[in-house]
Amino acid sequence: MNSLLLKGLHLVPMTEDAPAGGGDLASHILDASLRIQEGKIKDIGDLSPLPGEEVRSFGGLYAFPGFVQTHVHLCQTLFRGLAEDRPLLPWLREKIWPLEAEHSPKTLRQSTRIAVDELLRGGCTTFQSMETVWHTSAVFEELLDHPVRAILGNALMDDASVPGLPKGFARDSQDSLAECEQLIRSFHGREDRLFFAYNPRFVLSCTEGLLREVGQRAKAEGLRIHTHASEHPGEARAIRARYGKDNLALLRDLGLLGPRTTLAHCVQVGEEEEKILQDSGASVAHCPSTNLKLGSGIAPIVGFRKRGIRVGLGADGAPCNNRLDPLTECRQAALLAQFQAGPGALSAYEATRMLTIEGAASIGLDKVCGSLEPGKSADLVLMDLCGEELGKGDPFTRLVYSASREQIRHVLFRGEFVQL
Ligand SMILES: [Zn+2]
Incomplete structure (x- = not known):
């Protein structure tokens, strides 16, 4: 031995x-x-x-x-520096969706290689990633060649009425779910280090029917859900206008919130929604650099953690950061917490927990790493x-x-x- x-x-x-x-x-x-x-x-x-x-x-x-990041996008690494100076929705519509729509299996493997090299150089050995709407098997295949542990899945987007979508980018929901089934069969649990999670991109990119079905499938199959939520004020307003309720209340009512759910961002979360988050057991992926760069705001993580809500750290995608470095996010999280809630509100020790054991726990891997x-x-x-x-x-x-x-x-x- x-x-x-x-x-x-x-x-x-x-x-x-x-x-x-x-x-x-x-x-x-x-x-x-x-x-x-x-x-x-x-x-x-x-x-x-x-x-x-x-x-x-x-x-x-x-x-x-080994450091843990709970929200990244391997597929966006090639777009670093190509989507500057925009708030979330124009950033997606004008830059990110058209760029993602150009991806082939070959470019996705290239994007994955660059991302993983950078993550490992920063000490990140475990991460959770949302990929794009197609060819996610190429990302899994590439990851088989790299020494990392990852949870990932194809981004689910089926609402063709969303303005600014590239042709074909809103996929038929049954086709996307069939791709999920294939990814689960081929890769979930592979080498005990690659895992599948359902990744509805965010409420505004999905039909209500798809969101509901994802909630049901994830529950029946015991799989994780990873989505963006309550990132930008414009997004929060649009969800309220469409559904007549707040983002987290909607996710709860559609069966998407639970201990196996990670919500990236949670910047625009009021008192009522914090309670929903707490009751659900869902975790938050805090992406402080991205939230600043897109002008989204500062997530109230000190309050989240006081309520026992688990908070991990994420660099998000290369084009909204523009680093994939866990130590950058850890420092940023600590600085913003001092600014928001007063010096000492998040000690360096607590920030290190978010980078390690709390990050691992927030994506269900604390029995394995962290x-x-x-x-x-x-x-x-x-x-x-x-x-x-x-x-x-x-x-x-x-x-x-x-x-x-x-x-x-x-x-x-x-x-x-x-x-x-
Ligand atoms: Zn993201």
């Missing part, structure tokens, strides 16, 4: 049972060795090498769990946080506010060193 012992690390386990608010931060760091067998963390502690075991020593690097503990996948980010330019604060402060991916020395996925 292959066995690898990592020594000389400051381990940052980020386990789910760590005290809320951080408590004594020093107690979250273990100067210990970590043993990897069969791609999983086998043991943590004062460990001596086993006969024949490979040993690697690191001079005091910090080891975090923390360093025996039995979990050996996904690690090894960082040098000792440079003078990073200051002398606790490691969470250094990670969130001072560090960038420049400090990443190694990334491991399932116990294998990733070529960065």
Whole structure:
């Protein structure tokens, strides 16, 4: 059996049972060795090498769990810099939908390759992605060649009355659902690291019938739902005008909200809707850079988290960010929370939780990844946080506010060193 012992690390386990608010931060760091067998963390502690075991020593690097992003679009990576200076709806209509409509399986594989390289260089080993309306099998196929864990699906859009749609981009709902069935058969659970989720793009791109059917299918099949919700004031107004109710109330009534649902953005969410979110158990994918760049606003995540709503982080697509870097989103989330709710409203420790265990929990993968503990996948980010330019604060402060991916020395996925 292959066995690898990592020594000389400051381990940052980020386990789910760590005290809320951080408590004594020093107690979250273990100067210990970590043993990897069969791609999983086998043991943590004062460990001596086993006969024949490979040993690697690191001079005091910090080891975090592989970072998690809960909302990206691999398919949009080729469009970086091509959709500037627009709010959400014109951004979609004038740029993103026409660009996505041009995709072929070949360009989707290329887009995926570039995205995954960037995600891994940023320490992100697990993510959830919404793809475009066709050829999503090409994205799954490409991901088979890369050391990542991913939840993804084809974007569902069947409302042809939406203005500005490229020809054929609103697909027949039964055709789209047939593609979902095929993706589930071919890829869901593949290598225990690729998973399918239903991805209705957002309420305004789907008919009520399709939304309802997605809710029913996801429930019957035990699959996840990943959608955009309440991102921009214009979107929220249009939904209210069409349905006579708020976005989240509508999603609830159509059977789309539950513990297996991720809602990207949730910027335009009032008190009543926060309650709906809380009652449903759905999680939020917070995409702070995108929300700023498209002028959508700031999601009230401090309030969400106080209610026990799980919040993960997402870079969203390359054209609305224009980075796919988890540390950028983590820093942005922390800064905005201080601005919105006052200094200390989101500590660096809490922001690190969103990047790791809380992110994993918010997409249903916390039994597999998101923390360093025996039995979990050996996904690690090894960082040098000792440079003078990073200051002398606790490691969470250094990670969130001072560090960038420049400090990443190694990334491991399932116990294998990733070529960065
Ligand atoms: Zn998005």
